[in-house]
Amino acid sequence: MSVTAPQGFRAAGVVAGLKDSGARDLALVVNDGPSRAAAGVFTRNRVKAAPVLWSEQVLKGGRVRAVVLNSGGANACTGPAGFQDTHATAEKVAEVLDDSAGEIAVCSTGLIGERLPMDALLSGVDAAGGELTRGDGGLAAADAIRTTDTVAKIAFRQGAGGYMIGGMAKGAGMLAPSLATMLCVITTDADLDAAALDRALRAATGVTLDRLDADGCMSTNDTVLLLASGASGVTPDEAAFTALLTEVAADLTRQLLVDAEGASKAITIEVVGAGSEDDAVTVGRSIARNNLLKCAIHGEDPNWGRVLSAVGTTDAVFEPAHLNVAINGVWVCRNGSVGDDRDKVDLRPRDVTITVDLSAGPHSATVWTTDLTAEYVHENSAYST
Amino acid sequence: MSVTAPQGFRAAGVVAGLKDSGARDLALVVNDGPSRAAAGVFTRNRVKAAPVLWSEQVLKGGRVRAVVLNSGGANACTGPAGFQDTHATAEKVAEVLDDSAGEIAVCSTGLIGERLPMDALLSGVDAAGGELTRGDGGLAAADAIRTTDTVAKIAFRQGAGGYMIGGMAKGAGMLAPSLATMLCVITTDADLDAAALDRALRAATGVTLDRLDADGCMSTNDTVLLLASGASGVTPDEAAFTALLTEVAADLTRQLLVDAEGASKAITIEVVGAGSEDDAVTVGRSIARNNLLKCAIHGEDPNWGRVLSAVGTTDAVFEPAHLNVAINGVWVCRNGSVGDDRDKVDLRPRDVTITVDLSAGPHSATVWTTDLTAEYVHENSAYST
Numbered sequence: 001m002s003v004t005a006p007q008g009f010r011a012a013g014v015v016a017g018l019k020d021s022g023a024r025d026l027a028l029v030v031n032d033g034p035s036r037a038a039a040g041v042f043t044r045n046r047v048k049a050a051p052v053l054w055s056e057q058v059l060k061g062g063r064v065r066a067v068v069l070n071s072g073g074a075n076a077c078t079g080p081a082g083f084q085d086t087h088a089t090a091e092k093v094a095e096v097l098d099d100s101a102g103e104i105a106v107c108s109t110g111l112i113g114e115r116l117p118m119d120a121l122l123s124g125v126d127a128a129g130g131e132l133t134r135g136d137g138g139l140a141a142a143d144a145i146r147t148t149d150t151v152a153k154i155a156f157r158q159g160a161g162g163y164m165i166g167g168m169a170k171g172a173g174m175l176a177p178s179l180a181t182m183l184c185v186i187t188t189d190a191d192l193d194a195a196a197l198d199r200a201l202r203a204a205t206g207v208t209l210d211r212l213d214a215d216g217c218m219s220t221n222d223t224v225l226l227l228a229s230g231a232s233g234v235t236p237d238e239a240a241f242t243a244l245l246t247e248v249a250a251d252l253t254r255q256l257l258v259d260a261e262g263a264s265k266a267i268t269i270e271v272v273g274a275g276s277e278d279d280a281v282t283v284g285r286s287i288a289r290n291n292l293l294k295c296a297i298h299g300e301d302p303n304w305g306r307v308l309s310a311v312g313t314t315d316a317v318f319e320p321a322h323l324n325v326a327i328n329g330v331w332v333c334r335n336g337s338v339g340d341d342r343d344k345v346d347l348r349p350r351d352v353t354i355t356v357d358l359s360a361g362p363h364s365a366t367v368w369t370t371d372l373t374a375e376y377v378h379e380n381s382a383y384s385t
Numbered sequence: 386m387s388v389t390a391p392q393g394f395r396a397a398g399v400v401a402g403l404k405d406s407g408a409r410d411l412a413l414v415v416n417d418g419p420s421r422a423a424a425g426v427f428t429r430n431r432v433k434a435a436p437v438l439w440s441e442q443v444l445k446g447g448r449v450r451a452v453v454l455n456s457g458g459a460n461a462c463t464g465p466a467g468f469q470d471t472h473a474t475a476e477k478v479a480e481v482l483d484d485s486a487g488e489i490a491v492c493s494t495g496l497i498g499e500r501l502p503m504d505a506l507l508s509g510v511d512a513a514g515g516e517l518t519r520g521d522g523g524l525a526a527a528d529a530i531r532t533t534d535t536v537a538k539i540a541f542r543q544g545a546g547g548y549m550i551g552g553m554a555k556g557a558g559m560l561a562p563s564l565a566t567m568l569c570v571i572t573t574d575a576d577l578d579a580a581a582l583d584r585a586l587r588a589a590t591g592v593t594l595d596r597l598d599a600d601g602c603m604s605t606n607d608t609v610l611l612l613a614s615g616a617s618g619v620t621p622d623e624a625a626f627t628a629l630l631t632e633v634a635a636d637l638t639r640q641l642l643v644d645a646e647g648a649s650k651a652i653t654i655e656v657v658g659a660g661s662e663d664d665a666v667t668v669g670r671s672i673a674r675n676n677l678l679k680c681a682i683h684g685e686d687p688n689w690g691r692v693l694s695a696v697g698t699t700d701a702v703f704e705p706a707h708l709n710v711a712i713n714g715v716w717v718c719r720n721g722s723v724g725d726d727r728d729k730v731d732l733r734p735r736d737v738t739i740t741v742d743l744s745a746g747p748h749s750a751t752v753w754t755t756d757l758t759a760e761y762v763h764e765n766s767a768y769s770t
Binding site for chain 1: 430461498600604677689699708721758765
């Protein structure tokens, strides 16, 4: 199902020959309308891949007919020629759909700094155009955007009145800080205009995909797109739509977290008692990026000192002597000092929750991360696909 | 030699019993004058260990009679009781030396969040007081401050007119961002006042110890102290003294870099063409903290795309299309895109140099880091000593 769960969407995933493995590597998601309203959020990295630069322009128009996505190459740091490749890809999709390239979004993922094999890619677009379906196409598309992902990530929910939201995502490394975790396409058959979609998408990703920080490395290609066909004829309440969209985004976020490269633990960092939500996120990210703590959790060592040392590097409002830390529910640090017996902490389960109470206000935020493992090092020492 | 290379200093390193291993774990460095002028720089982490809070107060007076240092426990996040332990340690040293506790600096390193075994520690101070020497004491002290350091780090240089600067340092993990890498004591028999020492120390550490960023994890205990006995009777030119001090600090920095936990590569990141020195340092640190790049260098993969993606996360002045990157002298990225053949890069040597040209101005800076290895993960998953 995934992106084809809502009415009005077809999709395909094919083998274009971009990956040496012979696996699917090109996906096409088509919105057959009647609406083409769309919104997008993109990486905040200042070094942006060609498809990000292209798709940012497309989304300014608030309309998307189709999204073409490829794995097997990021088309980042490829200069003007790389941008021409993205443009040519959009033109090819437009030709296949007999539509305008200006409403074709493009996403790429894979190695930075290499040109895409355009003959293979454009032939792949032709092939995908011939395989567009409402059913299996959504799964094939989700499969085709995988790089080091071990599984395809899909999610869908039904809203009041019968409209649907569906989505797919990929991302296993370079899962990072700023907005949108790698590639994600979410579709809906609700009837909402581009401005409403944009508000809903920013609200939903702001507390889900944007707060997943597996390795602190911000991608050049991160893109999250939301496409609405309006085919259900339902115009939902915006708050209810945003809540449902947030559920879908949270579901995909969780799937990305659990499948992150080399991870053996899924770590939820809850920051409470913060002076502001920004402070809570800042503290959460600082903890999420502390390699020593991530190693300790991997070793099932409730090393709360490493939590405090990470908190101490931030400019959030707090007093060191008022910090409290719980690991899996045991308050091992109280008032900045030794709390309950750390031997009571059971770190054997895959899921780990670290709660930090800043004792500075009523705000809170949750950030997710993984442990740091030898497998992560191995995978990223050898990665060149 | 180390801290006892200059005249007027005695030192000792003893087994106090703080470490389970039975290795030396307590060091004492005593300045016999005639001067006691001193300066210090401390971690910028807001969660500061008790000995840092204590020593910051001592250094405000600009005079230090002795420094007592222990491994086997950081005395961080130990609350008011931990601060009393530090105070009691300084009082004990004062008693042994028949001096004032207000001029005794204290440094600790080891696990955060546990009280020190004070009986053992105070007995150790007694023992150290009985073993103070000018010769071997300096080496024993350097040995006693090791935690996961595989070797003791010492350095010394002679200045014009015959004065000496000597130093010792420790630090293998939590080697980080802000000022002073773990514990470092530098001594000199030059005759300079506290203000001159402070200027020289900040200048020297600012371009050496402060730019070593092995794992991005800022310690709660980082301390660098500079003690002057004046025993040589030489008052050197301040610029010449600063240059010599910088040499000693750079020597110690290099030793810390090469011995960092699990490291198989010593990476020098040169940022040139920056709009300001701050920009150059910011970009250098961002690269130094990019786990994916650190894994790639470990795998001897000249993955310059990961360099650019790290640069892109900063707010430094640059245009993505004007970035150039060389790895070990091969300009693999020119104008933000593919440059010379990456297969020409030889990453087999231990020393790796990454040069980033921001094409934005005349400023530059160098930051040092290590690769990320399975050994780092292993060492920090198991560490609890």
